[in-house]
Amino acid sequence: MPMKPLEHDRRYGELDQVLRAYAGQPADDTEDRPSVALTAYLRHTWHTRPAALAVAETQLREYARNPPGRLRLKLGEFYPVPDVGLPEPEVRDWLFVLATHIRRSIEEGEVPPPSAPVTHWEWHARFPELAQFLGGWFSQDMPDEFEDHDAAVAHYAVAADPQLVARLVGEVHELLALGLEESDCALALTELGMEVDPPAPYGPSGWLAQVADRLGGPRAEYGSPRP
Template structure:
């Protein structure tokens, strides 16, 4: 619920809000198990809103003032719960595609770290590895996605290194 402080609660059954996207992005990286608990709590909260005592005890977060009528809050919480359930079942994409993820990395990462990554990608590509080795290296380094079509791992690593080096 804290993700909505100062943010619009404009979630619909088809579209997540920026606040919910931010919550999911952060929580998937820090404590993914909490998403299922949040889904359960949202469903329980929508059916049986807790009183001040239960909120005060920390059993539930207070729902921020969303500007919506109190009668609509329960339905909104169910929309959020449904989004969390879909995220658990399908995962969550932080970016619409590979190019957007690389562009975000380039825009938000210190240039020295970006230069270091470019160097490390060139070092990796200089090793006598085949595509299976590149795929294994990607998995060992924590990459959880396959390269975009039509790239192989090696070709994608080269493309990323070239793009980041151009700035």
């Protein structure tokens, strides 16, 4: 019988978060060095949910100690570890390596220094509402759905809950505070789901600043573009 959501989260919820961090990244952790993916998970989780690290360490270790058989996986009774590019016999030892790195980070206070996100997972974990905004309103279909960028921003402003709009404005300011070069800012927007170029004459950071300024104003202004 497949697991119910509460049981899944209790037993595997944080393990799942760790493994999601490996999407598009190699599982090349060694006993001496965590991978780029695990470092990104540690950096973000230390900053946002430090208590979750102990949960992740426990769930990884317990899963490695008691790996499910094929029948239980087929029945949906266990969390299936996604394909991370390792031969199946090596996955169990790899999970122990991850648990050891997380435990060491907790016990020795080895916290990755602040930086801009490095992986696709970290960009989305750090800027979830900005990813929703860019991926939902500025996909490649944007020119067919809206007259221009201003119209798309105006639609988001009236469609989204005011609290989410405020969260988006905060995330835009946080991204701009990273001080990225324009080329790196453009890559960040792509990672977060934007599939069209910013409107002329703006570069990526200038357009983001304009969006934050507009959405940060009184809600009465949202219904139509500023002159």
